[in-house]
Amino acid sequence: MNATFPVPPQMNGITAPLCSLVGVTKRFGKIVANDDVTFSVMPGEVVALLGENGAGKSTAMNVLCGLYLPDAGTVEVDERPLVLGSPAASVARGIGMVHQQFKLVLSLTAYENVSLAVDRGRFWQRKRPSGEIERLMAEVGFELDMAKPVWRMSLAERQQLEILRVLAQGARILVLDEPTSVLSPLESERLFMLVRRIIARDRAVILISHKLSEIRQVASRLVVMRGGRVVFEGPASGRTSEEIAGLIVGTRSVCVSPRPSSAKGPDRLTVENLRVKGHSGRDSVRDVSFRVQGGELVAVVGVAGNGQAELLDAIGGQKAPSGGRIVTSDGRKGRRFAFVPAQHLGVALAPGLSIEDNTLLGVHRRRPFSAWMARRDVRRHCRTVQDMFGVAAEPGSPIRRLSGGNLQRIVLGRELVGDPALVVASYPTRGLDIAAAAQIRNALIARAAAGAAVLMASEELEECLTIATRILVMSGGRVVLDRETGQTNLDEIGRFMTAAEAS
Amino acid sequence: MTLSDPTLLLLGAALVSATPILYAALGELLIERAGVLNLGIEGSMLVGAVTAFMVAHGSGSSLAGMVCAILATAAFGGVFAALVVGLRLNQVVTGLAMTILGSGLSAFLGQSYVGLTLGAAGSAATAASGLYVAGGLACAVLAALFLRYTRPGLLLRTLGENPAALDALGLPVVPLRCLYVILGSGLIGLGGAFISVVLTPSWVENMTAGRGWIALALVIFARWRALWIVAGAVLFGLIDAYRFRAQVGGASWIDPHFLNMLPYVATLVVLGLQSRRSAQGAGTPTLLGVAYDRERR
16 A cells, blocks of 8 residues: 655656646536646645635545546646546545545544555454554654544544545645634644645645635645636745735625724623533533623634534524523514524525525514415515625525525525624634625624624634624633633634643 | 253244344345445345245255345345446335335246245255254354454445545445445345245245345344344244244234234334434444435535
């Protein structure tokens, strides 16, 4: 398996590219996901692959690692063509990808997962890693318990395991798809140190990320995609975040309105001693109390899996609390505040229904609707929701055809009809591209400025520091920090996010 | 204790009754561990049963009947694999269709064999029934060892848990799934063949009498573990043997029809208990019944 790979050929002192995509085109039905994509990766480089959702980054990477068969184009590794559409061929040529959705088997142990990749050709299964894996772990500085089942590992540990597995397969081109979305700032820092160590050995890393600050920190070259094409390729040094953002979105302007003033209104949401049980049966929210007043935009942050999602689910009524109280200002009968769950398709929206029907969900009992749905009222309501954020689509078409950004626009539009006094949004900008995220943020800010209370969970600290008036940091299911945004900073938040891990 | 000891006789009869279910459940175990829900199990058993009887009757060799039954049901399973793994059809609907097809096909093929007996081949097979019983137990032990201690076993477990992981590593998901559907179907066919050649050497329409469904329930009851399948099959065999004795003896303090129902009650109870466990503890292959489509977004 770990055969020695040929040293990259040298030509007149100029290093040849480790791998290149040449004219890669991939269509899904009518959608052209990749249109003549061409770029190369040199050894020792960190290439940041940038672009909005649907720009074609993941498609290009899936072509590289053999999961998608392109309609046209070639991929070269060490200047020799790669057999396309075969993950086995890509793995054998040294391409390894850490997917955003980890490709790990939860019920197996860490070692068994690594073993799937490296122990090819044996019959009896080893229970313990070979010395080679131990050496590799020491080299990259991981301390993983290889006998632990993956479902008991944290997301950061799972990511390390994925990276370990990819390196153990002998990968020289490592693709990381949004690796830091599950990490705390400190863990991200460690990951980037690792990335620098990986590339020091004539390997290369392709990094897909939406977080511009980390790109400026670690990338040596940028490849920007828009609408399935490569629109920019060049060195990363000396570029500001604004310049990079401009490359990504093109001509459209993206600006976030100023944070709402801190004039506070009455309490809109009170949470007292709330406890919520998680999947494993243990409390994932422990004894949480806080209030949100009108005019406030409160952001709940933390490393993924520390209770933020469960807290917002409980407030939104998707999870029954096992203890404590949630008081909202609008009485008991049905939810009358805006709630944006973390998952749009399947939770906030019914994928099989039309856009029109989806805009009715949850509001179908309000006036002007009654037991009879007048077509005219339904149409008008749908238009109101679509116009809220400018979603241009046929009201009768199935909602699953919309892009992620438009789905979130529909959800938020539906929830904001009637100007609710409380807005609870769980990761409203997760996975959205820059333009859509800015629009959603502006809407939340506008609601808060109009006197509503807004509570949101987010995994982007910079977003929170820009738009929120108050920050709650959760760790181990508790709120460990509750500060006005002006009185805290990124370092402090980062410290508190990882505080519980030490104890 | 002598051979005529009634307890021992009952146990022997129980093991013989358990054997067809044991083979079928082990076959289903392989298929479900690979992530494919095979509801065609009853149909496969019938195809196995009728093939075995026809070949054994024609050739006079029960062994030839068994081998041909395995091959025929493997082919039958191959059709199922092509439909649900290759073309990604709905596994529940396709599986039920395979059961109906299998029962119709076997009735059609076997119509001129109804009422015939195997004669010498039948008595020879009955005499060798111990071998088939032992073979079933050996298969269970082998399956348990295979799943637990071998790399192909690890791949098999992964097939049902996260085929995308295997695919990303460059391991063949579709061929492996097809392989296990075909292998498992062969074992299921052997279970059917045992009924028509060894247990009651004759052919009657729908003679498996729901044993396929019991095997399906057993896999759930055993929480997808091979050795628990043995325990479940023996338990069912005991009920079956007791029921048979009660019917022959005429006196019974439990209605045999009530006993018939017990395996299903046990399955429901196990399912009910399982719902309280976490997903990882329950043993259900996570992606059981979900076709793997690499480019689905």
